[in-house]
Amino acid sequence: MPKADSPVSQPVAMAEVGLQVKSLQKTSDALSTALAAAKERFSKRNPNSKEIFEGACDHLPGGNTRTLLYTAPFPVCMKKGEAYQVFDEDGHVYTDFVGELTAALYGHSHPLIQKSLINTMQSIGLNLGATIQQENVHAKLICERFNLSKIRFCNSGTEANLHALAGARRFTGRRKVVVFYGAYHGAVLGFWDGVQENGVDKAEWVIGKYNDIEGAKRLIEQDDIAAVLVEGMQGAGGCISGTNEFLLQLQTSAKKVGAIFILDEVMTSRLGPGGLQAIVGLNPDITTLGKYLGGGLAFGAFGGRTDIMAVYDPRSANSLAHSGTFNNNTLAMYAGHVGLSEIWTSSVAVEFNKRGDAFRAKLQAAIAGTKMSVTGQGALNAVHFSEGGKTEIACSDDISEDWGLKDLFFLEMMEDSFWITRRGSIALMLPTPDSEMDRFIECVGRFLQRHKDLVAL
Ligand SMILES: Cc1ncc(COP(=O)(O)O)c(C=O)c1O
CATH class of the missing domain: 3.90.1150.10 (Aspartate Aminotransferase, domain 1)
Known part of the structure; x- marks a missing residue:
């Protein structure tokens, strides 16, 4: 567009702007009309969902317990899959x-997952309040598939990242972590346009631009960076892929300064048999996992280098605690293993x-x-x-x-x-x-x- 301070071009520019504004206005009016009509049809088609939503508002704020699932004017309520x-x-x-x-x-209620869950309930029990052999069976398979030396289980991808970060901080004795705008690493680890209001460790994030190789190098190559936490493809951020060059540079820069390179594969591990890291040729210090690897149950895991994971070894008096009632719950240990060994x-x-x-x-x-x-x-x-x-x-x-x-x-x-x-x-x-x-x-x-x-x- 011509510069506003150019006297010759200004009248033409103003006319252009006027036309643009008018046509934008027309578009936005047409969009509002189409949206209003679609919402009206939606409300008419879904009276039961509406009623359930209104009832849910009595006990749940906004009828909701998982923010992403709220959509206006009210969310569709699903009965089964x-x-x-x-x-x-x-x-x-x-x-x-x-x-x-x-x-x-795996789809809803895959027959092999169903069988495993029923068998587990009938012949093992829900949670035994003790270690079980199956946790090592599942650990071994995940380690083999994702090239990890040691692994620990938790209940969500959010937890996996929180524990991976705590481990990295303990191992390095440093606090700061490099992450990237647009990233989502969990409920309290969102970085859409900065640290979210409910984000943890507010003062300790160093936020860079995704896919900016030189910028990331500058941020990472410092002597006080504990870790770099990155998704190989920003999933919740809109499936924006990191280039191989960018991801490999993060790994190189992190290793150069002794920072822990944490690859968040909670979403991307399903992109190939060994996750995105195998596709790109990355060798992260720690990888975080979740989602389908629990067979469809609540699940998270973090694992990688033996020396780093050793901070969680309870045989050491000074180890970091990592507890969780359901960390080794029987259902996820069995169903997760069936999923990975027999389906995926x-x-x-x-x-x-x-x-x-x-x-x-x-x-x-x-x-x-x-x-x-x-x-x-x-x-x-x-x-x-x-x-x-x-x-x-x-x-x-x-x-x-x-x-x-x-x-x-x-x-x-x-x-x-x-x-x-x-x-x-x-x-x-x-x-x-x-x-x-x-x-x-x-x-x-x-x-x-x-x-x-x-x-x-
Ligand atoms: C890349 C990534 N990391 C972490 C998480 C958090 O996982 P969870 O919802 O199991 O806490 C998600 C969830 O979508 C994710 O996509």
């Missing part, structure tokens, strides 16, 4: 593209992620030339709506999402029987049929056609 589908309280059946935010990799074999992991890559390529081809784009790796995807329909996104600053369009998409995909997250993440599940992926692409095409004025570049 089966394989690749979920069924709501108003009788609708959806193809589940939420995939429990990547944890439902190496060849299945490779083939499934290839299917995901093919799906994303087809989807991107179908939406090219609109404001919609898709990013991701393997079977993990995120759709975006932005000016320019950007696909090259290196960091959270590179994209400004159009939340109005995202909401419209979310609401209308439900009408086409697809359950996706409002933020646009799509985590495919093993039983998701190719025919449903193809049907999704057709429905997206129809959405873009219906709203062609709103999504035009």
Whole structure:
């Protein structure tokens, strides 16, 4: 746009700006109208969910106990899941593209997981208040698959990261941790645009720009950095991939100054048989895990170098405590092991992620030339709506999402029987049929056609 201080160009520029403002206004009016209509249809289609939500507000703030699951005007209440589908309280059946935010990799109630859970309950019992042999069986398999020397279990990915950080701080005797804008490492470890209000260790974060190699080097190569904590692909941040060069540089810089390189694979470990670290060729000091590795139950794990993990060895008088009533709960130890050994074999992991890559390529081809784009790796995807329909996104600053369009998409995909997250993440599940992926692409095409004025570049 011409500079405002240029006397010659100014009248032309003002006219241009006027036209732009008018057309933007028209677009936003049209979007508001479409959104209002979609919300009205949504409310009419889901009277039981509405009633349940209103009842839940009596006991849960905003009827909610997991913030992400609140969506306006009220969330759909699900009744059950089966394989690749979920069924709501108003009788609708959806193809589940939420995939429990990547944890439902095996699909809902996979027969082998069911069998393992029932056997465990019937012949072992829920929790024995003691160590069990199975915890070592599961530990051994995870260590082999993800190239870890030692591992400890906990109850969530959040906990895994908290304990990994505590271990790194103890091991190095330092406090500061380098993380990246746009990262999500757990409920109290979010860094969308800085440390969240409920974030822990507020003064001890050093926050850099994702994929900025030189910037990261400067931040890490200091003598007081305890650890670097990074996702190989920022999952909740919109499936923004770290380049191999960036991730390898973080590892090199961390090792150079004796900081612990922690790779958060809570989401990305399912991108290949040995996680994203094996794909990129990383050798993290500590890796954090979670999600499907507990067979679909609450689960987290952190592991890696023997010398670092030794800070948690209770045989040492000075060891760090890491307790948790359910750390070695029988259900997750057995079901998690069945999942990893019998369902998520190496060849299945490779083939499934290839299917995901093919799906994303087809989807991107179908939406090219609109404001919609898709990013991701393997079977993990995120759709975006932005000016320019950007696909090259290196960091959270590179994209400004159009939340109005995202909401419209979310609401209308439900009408086409697809359950996706409002933020646009799509985590495919093993039983998701190719025919449903193809049907999704057709429905997206129809959405873009219906709203062609709103999504035009
Ligand atoms: C990369 C990453 N780290 C950590 C977490 C936190 O895991 P949890 O929800 O099990 O606490 C998540 C959750 O989505 C995640 O995506």
